Amino acid sequence: MSSSTPVITYFQLDFEGRAGAIYLLLSDAGVAYRRVDVPRSDWPTLQKQLIANDASPNGTLPIMELDGRTYVHQLPILRVLVRHLGKYGGNDEDEAYEIDSFADLVADYHSAWSRAHWSDDDSIKTYYRDESRPRLLAGIDRFLARRKGGPYLLGDTPSYADFMLLAVLLDDKPPALEGYPHLKAFSEAMRQRPGIVRYLTTRPAE
Ligand SMILES: N[C@@H](CCC(=O)N[C@@H](CS)C(=O)NCC(=O)O)C(=O)O
Incomplete structure:
Protein backbone atom coordinates (compact mmCIF):
# COMPACT_ATOMS: atom_id res chain seq x y z
CA MET A 1 0.00 0.00 0.00
CA SER A 2 1.12 3.54 -0.56
CA SER A 3 2.37 5.67 2.29
CA SER A 4 -0.65 7.98 2.34
CA THR A 5 -3.84 7.29 4.28
CA PRO A 6 -6.93 6.68 2.15
CA VAL A 7 -9.68 9.19 2.89
CA ILE A 8 -13.21 7.97 2.21
CA THR A 9 -15.99 10.52 1.89
CA TYR A 10 -19.53 9.23 2.20
CA PHE A 11 -22.79 10.13 3.87
CA GLN A 12 -23.31 10.13 7.61
CA LEU A 13 -25.69 7.16 7.87
CA ASP A 14 -26.68 4.52 10.37
CA PHE A 15 -25.95 1.79 7.83
CA GLU A 16 -23.08 0.80 5.51
CA GLY A 17 -24.36 1.89 2.11
CA ARG A 18 -22.03 1.94 -0.87
CA ALA A 19 -18.97 2.75 1.23
CA GLY A 20 -19.33 -0.26 3.55
CA ALA A 21 -17.33 -2.63 1.37
CA ILE A 22 -14.46 -0.12 1.22
CA TYR A 23 -14.31 0.19 5.02
CA LEU A 24 -14.56 -3.60 5.40
CA LEU A 25 -11.81 -4.34 2.88
CA LEU A 26 -9.43 -1.80 4.43
CA SER A 27 -10.23 -3.06 7.93
CA ASP A 28 -9.62 -6.67 6.90
CA ALA A 29 -6.29 -5.65 5.35
CA GLY A 30 -5.32 -3.76 8.52
CA VAL A 31 -4.94 -0.49 6.60
CA ALA A 32 -5.71 2.69 8.53
CA TYR A 33 -8.10 5.03 6.75
CA ARG A 34 -9.95 8.24 7.49
CA ARG A 35 -13.69 8.67 7.15
CA VAL A 36 -15.36 11.92 6.22
CA ASP A 37 -19.03 11.36 7.08
CA VAL A 38 -21.04 14.08 5.38
CA PRO A 39 -24.27 15.21 7.08
CA ARG A 40 -27.23 15.51 4.70
CA SER A 41 -27.44 19.25 5.41
CA ASP A 42 -23.93 19.76 3.95
CA TRP A 43 -24.60 17.64 0.87
CA PRO A 44 -26.11 20.18 -1.59
CA THR A 45 -23.09 22.49 -1.20
CA LEU A 46 -20.54 19.69 -1.25
CA GLN A 47 -22.17 18.07 -4.26
CA LYS A 48 -21.86 21.31 -6.25
CA GLN A 49 -18.18 21.55 -5.24
CA LEU A 50 -17.46 17.94 -6.19
CA ILE A 51 -19.00 18.46 -9.61
CA ALA A 52 -17.27 21.82 -10.11
CA ASN A 53 -13.81 20.48 -9.24
CA ASP A 54 -14.37 17.24 -11.18
CA ALA A 55 -13.91 15.03 -8.09
CA SER A 56 -17.27 13.36 -8.74
CA PRO A 57 -18.52 14.34 -12.20
CA ASN A 58 -22.01 12.93 -11.60
CA ASP A 67 -1.84 9.79 -3.08
CA GLY A 68 -3.23 13.12 -4.27
CA ARG A 69 -5.86 11.58 -6.55
CA THR A 70 -9.60 11.31 -6.15
CA TYR A 71 -11.42 8.15 -7.18
CA VAL A 72 -15.17 7.86 -7.60
CA HIS A 73 -17.69 4.95 -7.55
CA GLN A 74 -17.61 1.98 -5.25
CA LEU A 75 -16.46 -0.73 -7.69
CA PRO A 76 -13.52 1.11 -9.24
CA ILE A 77 -12.43 2.29 -5.78
CA LEU A 78 -12.37 -1.32 -4.59
CA ARG A 79 -10.39 -2.34 -7.68
CA VAL A 80 -7.86 0.47 -7.11
CA LEU A 81 -7.37 -0.84 -3.55
CA VAL A 82 -6.94 -4.40 -4.88
CA ARG A 83 -4.14 -3.20 -7.13
CA HIS A 84 -2.50 -1.17 -4.34
CA LEU A 85 -2.70 -4.02 -1.84
CA GLY A 86 -1.93 -6.83 -4.28
CA LYS A 87 -4.73 -8.95 -2.85
CA TYR A 88 -8.48 -9.58 -2.94
CA GLY A 89 -8.41 -9.61 -6.76
CA GLY A 90 -7.80 -13.28 -7.63
CA ASN A 91 -4.69 -15.06 -8.85
CA ASP A 92 -5.31 -15.05 -12.58
CA GLU A 93 -7.54 -13.68 -15.33
CA ASP A 94 -10.15 -16.36 -14.75
CA GLU A 95 -10.46 -15.62 -11.04
CA ALA A 96 -10.50 -11.87 -11.72
CA TYR A 97 -13.43 -12.40 -14.10
CA GLU A 98 -15.25 -14.55 -11.54
CA ILE A 99 -14.86 -11.84 -8.89
CA ASP A 100 -16.01 -9.05 -11.23
CA SER A 101 -19.02 -11.11 -12.26
CA PHE A 102 -19.97 -11.78 -8.63
CA ALA A 103 -19.43 -8.10 -7.78
CA ASP A 104 -21.91 -7.16 -10.49
CA LEU A 105 -24.55 -9.46 -9.00
CA VAL A 106 -23.90 -8.13 -5.50
CA ALA A 107 -24.20 -4.55 -6.84
CA ASP A 108 -27.63 -5.54 -8.21
CA TYR A 109 -28.55 -6.83 -4.76
CA HIS A 110 -27.47 -3.51 -3.22
CA SER A 111 -29.49 -1.51 -5.77
CA ALA A 112 -32.61 -3.63 -5.18
CA TRP A 113 -32.25 -3.29 -1.41
CA SER A 114 -31.61 0.45 -1.66
CA ARG A 115 -34.66 1.06 -3.87
CA ALA A 116 -36.92 -0.78 -1.41
CA HIS A 117 -35.27 0.83 1.62
CA TRP A 118 -35.81 4.40 0.42
CA SER A 119 -39.26 3.83 -1.09
CA ASP A 120 -42.49 4.99 0.55
CA ASP A 121 -44.43 2.58 -1.64
CA ASP A 122 -45.42 -0.57 0.23
CA SER A 123 -45.82 -2.55 -2.99
CA ILE A 124 -42.15 -1.93 -3.84
CA LYS A 125 -41.10 -3.09 -0.36
CA THR A 126 -43.33 -6.18 -0.60
CA TYR A 127 -42.06 -7.08 -4.07
CA TYR A 128 -38.49 -6.76 -2.82
CA ARG A 129 -39.15 -8.92 0.25
CA ASP A 130 -41.13 -11.64 -1.52
CA GLU A 131 -39.64 -11.70 -5.02
CA SER A 132 -36.39 -9.81 -5.60
CA ARG A 133 -34.55 -10.67 -2.40
CA PRO A 134 -35.19 -14.45 -2.47
CA ARG A 135 -34.17 -14.58 -6.13
CA LEU A 136 -30.97 -12.58 -5.49
CA LEU A 137 -30.03 -14.57 -2.38
CA ALA A 138 -30.56 -17.87 -4.24
CA GLY A 139 -28.37 -16.66 -7.11
CA ILE A 140 -25.65 -15.50 -4.74
CA ASP A 141 -25.82 -18.81 -2.86
CA ARG A 142 -25.34 -20.74 -6.12
CA PHE A 143 -22.46 -18.46 -7.08
CA LEU A 144 -20.71 -19.14 -3.77
CA ALA A 145 -21.12 -22.90 -4.27
CA ARG A 146 -19.98 -23.27 -7.84
CA ARG A 147 -16.21 -22.82 -7.68
CA LYS A 148 -14.47 -23.92 -4.54
CA GLY A 149 -17.37 -24.53 -2.21
CA GLY A 150 -16.83 -21.46 -0.01
CA PRO A 151 -16.90 -20.03 2.48
CA TYR A 152 -15.83 -17.16 0.19
CA LEU A 153 -16.32 -16.88 -3.55
CA LEU A 154 -12.90 -18.31 -4.36
CA GLY A 155 -12.59 -20.68 -1.41
CA ASP A 156 -10.72 -19.70 1.71
CA THR A 157 -9.51 -16.22 0.67
CA PRO A 158 -11.97 -13.33 0.36
CA SER A 159 -12.12 -11.10 -2.70
CA TYR A 160 -13.25 -7.48 -2.91
CA ALA A 161 -16.68 -8.75 -3.98
CA ASP A 162 -16.98 -10.71 -0.73
CA PHE A 163 -16.68 -7.44 1.22
CA MET A 164 -19.42 -5.97 -0.98
CA LEU A 165 -21.64 -8.91 -0.09
CA LEU A 166 -21.03 -8.58 3.64
CA ALA A 167 -21.83 -4.85 3.47
CA VAL A 168 -25.19 -5.50 1.78
CA LEU A 169 -26.04 -8.30 4.21
CA LEU A 170 -25.33 -5.95 7.10
CA ASP A 171 -27.68 -3.35 5.63
CA ASP A 172 -30.41 -5.67 4.43
CA LYS A 173 -30.55 -7.87 7.54
CA PRO A 174 -32.30 -10.75 5.74
CA PRO A 175 -34.44 -12.54 8.32
CA ALA A 176 -32.76 -15.93 7.97
CA LEU A 177 -30.08 -17.47 5.83
CA GLU A 178 -31.22 -21.01 6.64
CA GLY A 179 -32.35 -21.68 3.10
CA TYR A 180 -29.02 -20.45 1.75
CA PRO A 181 -26.31 -22.69 3.26
CA HIS A 182 -23.39 -21.16 1.39
CA LEU A 183 -24.45 -17.63 2.27
CA LYS A 184 -24.83 -18.65 5.89
CA ALA A 185 -21.33 -20.17 5.96
CA PHE A 186 -20.02 -17.05 4.20
CA SER A 187 -21.56 -14.71 6.75
CA GLU A 188 -20.25 -16.74 9.69
CA ALA A 189 -16.72 -16.97 8.26
CA MET A 190 -16.56 -13.27 7.45
CA ARG A 191 -17.70 -12.27 10.92
CA GLN A 192 -14.84 -14.25 12.46
CA ARG A 193 -12.06 -12.46 10.60
CA PRO A 194 -10.10 -10.30 13.07
CA GLY A 195 -10.25 -7.10 10.99
CA ILE A 196 -13.98 -7.54 10.44
CA VAL A 197 -14.61 -8.20 14.15
CA ARG A 198 -12.74 -4.97 14.93
CA TYR A 199 -14.73 -3.06 12.35
CA LEU A 200 -18.09 -4.42 13.50
CA THR A 201 -17.45 -3.58 17.13
CA THR A 202 -16.27 -0.03 16.48
CA ARG A 203 -18.25 1.17 13.45
CA PRO A 204 -20.35 4.31 13.79
CA ALA A 205 -23.21 2.52 11.99
CA GLU A 206 -23.79 0.29 15.03
N1 LIG B 1 -22.57 3.46 -8.96
C1 LIG B 1 -22.23 4.43 -7.95
C2 LIG B 1 -23.52 4.90 -7.31
C3 LIG B 1 -23.25 6.02 -6.32
C4 LIG B 1 -24.52 6.55 -5.72
O1 LIG B 1 -25.61 6.49 -6.30
N2 LIG B 1 -24.36 7.12 -4.53
C5 LIG B 1 -25.48 7.69 -3.84
C6 LIG B 1 -25.44 7.31 -2.38
S1 LIG B 1 -25.36 5.57 -2.14
C7 LIG B 1 -25.38 9.19 -3.99
O2 LIG B 1 -24.31 9.75 -3.88
N3 LIG B 1 -26.50 9.85 -4.30
C8 LIG B 1 -26.52 11.26 -4.53
C9 LIG B 1 -27.55 11.97 -3.77
O3 LIG B 1 -28.12 11.35 -2.86
O4 LIG B 1 -27.75 13.14 -4.04
C10 LIG B 1 -21.28 3.81 -6.92
O5 LIG B 1 -21.27 2.58 -6.77
O6 LIG B 1 -20.52 4.53 -6.27
Missing part, protein backbone atom coordinates in the same frame (compact mmCIF):
# COMPACT_ATOMS: atom_id res chain seq x y z
CA GLY A 59 -22.19 14.20 -8.03
CA THR A 60 -22.32 10.96 -6.06
CA LEU A 61 -20.52 9.45 -3.11
CA PRO A 62 -18.47 7.49 -2.14
CA ILE A 63 -15.21 9.04 -3.23
CA MET A 64 -11.70 8.13 -2.09
CA GLU A 65 -8.62 10.33 -1.98
CA LEU A 66 -5.31 8.50 -2.19
Whole structure:
Protein backbone atom coordinates (compact mmCIF):
# COMPACT_ATOMS: atom_id res chain seq x y z
CA MET A 1 0.00 0.00 0.00
CA SER A 2 1.12 3.54 -0.56
CA SER A 3 2.37 5.67 2.29
CA SER A 4 -0.65 7.98 2.34
CA THR A 5 -3.84 7.29 4.28
CA PRO A 6 -6.93 6.68 2.15
CA VAL A 7 -9.68 9.19 2.89
CA ILE A 8 -13.21 7.97 2.21
CA THR A 9 -15.99 10.52 1.89
CA TYR A 10 -19.53 9.23 2.20
CA PHE A 11 -22.79 10.13 3.87
CA GLN A 12 -23.31 10.13 7.61
CA LEU A 13 -25.69 7.16 7.87
CA ASP A 14 -26.68 4.52 10.37
CA PHE A 15 -25.95 1.79 7.83
CA GLU A 16 -23.08 0.80 5.51
CA GLY A 17 -24.36 1.89 2.11
CA ARG A 18 -22.03 1.94 -0.87
CA ALA A 19 -18.97 2.75 1.23
CA GLY A 20 -19.33 -0.26 3.55
CA ALA A 21 -17.33 -2.63 1.37
CA ILE A 22 -14.46 -0.12 1.22
CA TYR A 23 -14.31 0.19 5.02
CA LEU A 24 -14.56 -3.60 5.40
CA LEU A 25 -11.81 -4.34 2.88
CA LEU A 26 -9.43 -1.80 4.43
CA SER A 27 -10.23 -3.06 7.93
CA ASP A 28 -9.62 -6.67 6.90
CA ALA A 29 -6.29 -5.65 5.35
CA GLY A 30 -5.32 -3.76 8.52
CA VAL A 31 -4.94 -0.49 6.60
CA ALA A 32 -5.71 2.69 8.53
CA TYR A 33 -8.10 5.03 6.75
CA ARG A 34 -9.95 8.24 7.49
CA ARG A 35 -13.69 8.67 7.15
CA VAL A 36 -15.36 11.92 6.22
CA ASP A 37 -19.03 11.36 7.08
CA VAL A 38 -21.04 14.08 5.38
CA PRO A 39 -24.27 15.21 7.08
CA ARG A 40 -27.23 15.51 4.70
CA SER A 41 -27.44 19.25 5.41
CA ASP A 42 -23.93 19.76 3.95
CA TRP A 43 -24.60 17.64 0.87
CA PRO A 44 -26.11 20.18 -1.59
CA THR A 45 -23.09 22.49 -1.20
CA LEU A 46 -20.54 19.69 -1.25
CA GLN A 47 -22.17 18.07 -4.26
CA LYS A 48 -21.86 21.31 -6.25
CA GLN A 49 -18.18 21.55 -5.24
CA LEU A 50 -17.46 17.94 -6.19
CA ILE A 51 -19.00 18.46 -9.61
CA ALA A 52 -17.27 21.82 -10.11
CA ASN A 53 -13.81 20.48 -9.24
CA ASP A 54 -14.37 17.24 -11.18
CA ALA A 55 -13.91 15.03 -8.09
CA SER A 56 -17.27 13.36 -8.74
CA PRO A 57 -18.52 14.34 -12.20
CA ASN A 58 -22.01 12.93 -11.60
CA GLY A 59 -22.19 14.20 -8.03
CA THR A 60 -22.32 10.96 -6.06
CA LEU A 61 -20.52 9.45 -3.11
CA PRO A 62 -18.47 7.49 -2.14
CA ILE A 63 -15.21 9.04 -3.23
CA MET A 64 -11.70 8.13 -2.09
CA GLU A 65 -8.62 10.33 -1.98
CA LEU A 66 -5.31 8.50 -2.19
CA ASP A 67 -1.84 9.79 -3.08
CA GLY A 68 -3.23 13.12 -4.27
CA ARG A 69 -5.86 11.58 -6.55
CA THR A 70 -9.60 11.31 -6.15
CA TYR A 71 -11.42 8.15 -7.18
CA VAL A 72 -15.17 7.86 -7.60
CA HIS A 73 -17.69 4.95 -7.55
CA GLN A 74 -17.61 1.98 -5.25
CA LEU A 75 -16.46 -0.73 -7.69
CA PRO A 76 -13.52 1.11 -9.24
CA ILE A 77 -12.43 2.29 -5.78
CA LEU A 78 -12.37 -1.32 -4.59
CA ARG A 79 -10.39 -2.34 -7.68
CA VAL A 80 -7.86 0.47 -7.11
CA LEU A 81 -7.37 -0.84 -3.55
CA VAL A 82 -6.94 -4.40 -4.88
CA ARG A 83 -4.14 -3.20 -7.13
CA HIS A 84 -2.50 -1.17 -4.34
CA LEU A 85 -2.70 -4.02 -1.84
CA GLY A 86 -1.93 -6.83 -4.28
CA LYS A 87 -4.73 -8.95 -2.85
CA TYR A 88 -8.48 -9.58 -2.94
CA GLY A 89 -8.41 -9.61 -6.76
CA GLY A 90 -7.80 -13.28 -7.63
CA ASN A 91 -4.69 -15.06 -8.85
CA ASP A 92 -5.31 -15.05 -12.58
CA GLU A 93 -7.54 -13.68 -15.33
CA ASP A 94 -10.15 -16.36 -14.75
CA GLU A 95 -10.46 -15.62 -11.04
CA ALA A 96 -10.50 -11.87 -11.72
CA TYR A 97 -13.43 -12.40 -14.10
CA GLU A 98 -15.25 -14.55 -11.54
CA ILE A 99 -14.86 -11.84 -8.89
CA ASP A 100 -16.01 -9.05 -11.23
CA SER A 101 -19.02 -11.11 -12.26
CA PHE A 102 -19.97 -11.78 -8.63
CA ALA A 103 -19.43 -8.10 -7.78
CA ASP A 104 -21.91 -7.16 -10.49
CA LEU A 105 -24.55 -9.46 -9.00
CA VAL A 106 -23.90 -8.13 -5.50
CA ALA A 107 -24.20 -4.55 -6.84
CA ASP A 108 -27.63 -5.54 -8.21
CA TYR A 109 -28.55 -6.83 -4.76
CA HIS A 110 -27.47 -3.51 -3.22
CA SER A 111 -29.49 -1.51 -5.77
CA ALA A 112 -32.61 -3.63 -5.18
CA TRP A 113 -32.25 -3.29 -1.41
CA SER A 114 -31.61 0.45 -1.66
CA ARG A 115 -34.66 1.06 -3.87
CA ALA A 116 -36.92 -0.78 -1.41
CA HIS A 117 -35.27 0.83 1.62
CA TRP A 118 -35.81 4.40 0.42
CA SER A 119 -39.26 3.83 -1.09
CA ASP A 120 -42.49 4.99 0.55
CA ASP A 121 -44.43 2.58 -1.64
CA ASP A 122 -45.42 -0.57 0.23
CA SER A 123 -45.82 -2.55 -2.99
CA ILE A 124 -42.15 -1.93 -3.84
CA LYS A 125 -41.10 -3.09 -0.36
CA THR A 126 -43.33 -6.18 -0.60
CA TYR A 127 -42.06 -7.08 -4.07
CA TYR A 128 -38.49 -6.76 -2.82
CA ARG A 129 -39.15 -8.92 0.25
CA ASP A 130 -41.13 -11.64 -1.52
CA GLU A 131 -39.64 -11.70 -5.02
CA SER A 132 -36.39 -9.81 -5.60
CA ARG A 133 -34.55 -10.67 -2.40
CA PRO A 134 -35.19 -14.45 -2.47
CA ARG A 135 -34.17 -14.58 -6.13
CA LEU A 136 -30.97 -12.58 -5.49
CA LEU A 137 -30.03 -14.57 -2.38
CA ALA A 138 -30.56 -17.87 -4.24
CA GLY A 139 -28.37 -16.66 -7.11
CA ILE A 140 -25.65 -15.50 -4.74
CA ASP A 141 -25.82 -18.81 -2.86
CA ARG A 142 -25.34 -20.74 -6.12
CA PHE A 143 -22.46 -18.46 -7.08
CA LEU A 144 -20.71 -19.14 -3.77
CA ALA A 145 -21.12 -22.90 -4.27
CA ARG A 146 -19.98 -23.27 -7.84
CA ARG A 147 -16.21 -22.82 -7.68
CA LYS A 148 -14.47 -23.92 -4.54
CA GLY A 149 -17.37 -24.53 -2.21
CA GLY A 150 -16.83 -21.46 -0.01
CA PRO A 151 -16.90 -20.03 2.48
CA TYR A 152 -15.83 -17.16 0.19
CA LEU A 153 -16.32 -16.88 -3.55
CA LEU A 154 -12.90 -18.31 -4.36
CA GLY A 155 -12.59 -20.68 -1.41
CA ASP A 156 -10.72 -19.70 1.71
CA THR A 157 -9.51 -16.22 0.67
CA PRO A 158 -11.97 -13.33 0.36
CA SER A 159 -12.12 -11.10 -2.70
CA TYR A 160 -13.25 -7.48 -2.91
CA ALA A 161 -16.68 -8.75 -3.98
CA ASP A 162 -16.98 -10.71 -0.73
CA PHE A 163 -16.68 -7.44 1.22
CA MET A 164 -19.42 -5.97 -0.98
CA LEU A 165 -21.64 -8.91 -0.09
CA LEU A 166 -21.03 -8.58 3.64
CA ALA A 167 -21.83 -4.85 3.47
CA VAL A 168 -25.19 -5.50 1.78
CA LEU A 169 -26.04 -8.30 4.21
CA LEU A 170 -25.33 -5.95 7.10
CA ASP A 171 -27.68 -3.35 5.63
CA ASP A 172 -30.41 -5.67 4.43
CA LYS A 173 -30.55 -7.87 7.54
CA PRO A 174 -32.30 -10.75 5.74
CA PRO A 175 -34.44 -12.54 8.32
CA ALA A 176 -32.76 -15.93 7.97
CA LEU A 177 -30.08 -17.47 5.83
CA GLU A 178 -31.22 -21.01 6.64
CA GLY A 179 -32.35 -21.68 3.10
CA TYR A 180 -29.02 -20.45 1.75
CA PRO A 181 -26.31 -22.69 3.26
CA HIS A 182 -23.39 -21.16 1.39
CA LEU A 183 -24.45 -17.63 2.27
CA LYS A 184 -24.83 -18.65 5.89
CA ALA A 185 -21.33 -20.17 5.96
CA PHE A 186 -20.02 -17.05 4.20
CA SER A 187 -21.56 -14.71 6.75
CA GLU A 188 -20.25 -16.74 9.69
CA ALA A 189 -16.72 -16.97 8.26
CA MET A 190 -16.56 -13.27 7.45
CA ARG A 191 -17.70 -12.27 10.92
CA GLN A 192 -14.84 -14.25 12.46
CA ARG A 193 -12.06 -12.46 10.60
CA PRO A 194 -10.10 -10.30 13.07
CA GLY A 195 -10.25 -7.10 10.99
CA ILE A 196 -13.98 -7.54 10.44
CA VAL A 197 -14.61 -8.20 14.15
CA ARG A 198 -12.74 -4.97 14.93
CA TYR A 199 -14.73 -3.06 12.35
CA LEU A 200 -18.09 -4.42 13.50
CA THR A 201 -17.45 -3.58 17.13
CA THR A 202 -16.27 -0.03 16.48
CA ARG A 203 -18.25 1.17 13.45
CA PRO A 204 -20.35 4.31 13.79
CA ALA A 205 -23.21 2.52 11.99
CA GLU A 206 -23.79 0.29 15.03
N1 LIG B 1 -22.57 3.46 -8.96
C1 LIG B 1 -22.23 4.43 -7.95
C2 LIG B 1 -23.52 4.90 -7.31
C3 LIG B 1 -23.25 6.02 -6.32
C4 LIG B 1 -24.52 6.55 -5.72
O1 LIG B 1 -25.61 6.49 -6.30
N2 LIG B 1 -24.36 7.12 -4.53
C5 LIG B 1 -25.48 7.69 -3.84
C6 LIG B 1 -25.44 7.31 -2.38
S1 LIG B 1 -25.36 5.57 -2.14
C7 LIG B 1 -25.38 9.19 -3.99
O2 LIG B 1 -24.31 9.75 -3.88
N3 LIG B 1 -26.50 9.85 -4.30
C8 LIG B 1 -26.52 11.26 -4.53
C9 LIG B 1 -27.55 11.97 -3.77
O3 LIG B 1 -28.12 11.35 -2.86
O4 LIG B 1 -27.75 13.14 -4.04
C10 LIG B 1 -21.28 3.81 -6.92
O5 LIG B 1 -21.27 2.58 -6.77
O6 LIG B 1 -20.52 4.53 -6.27
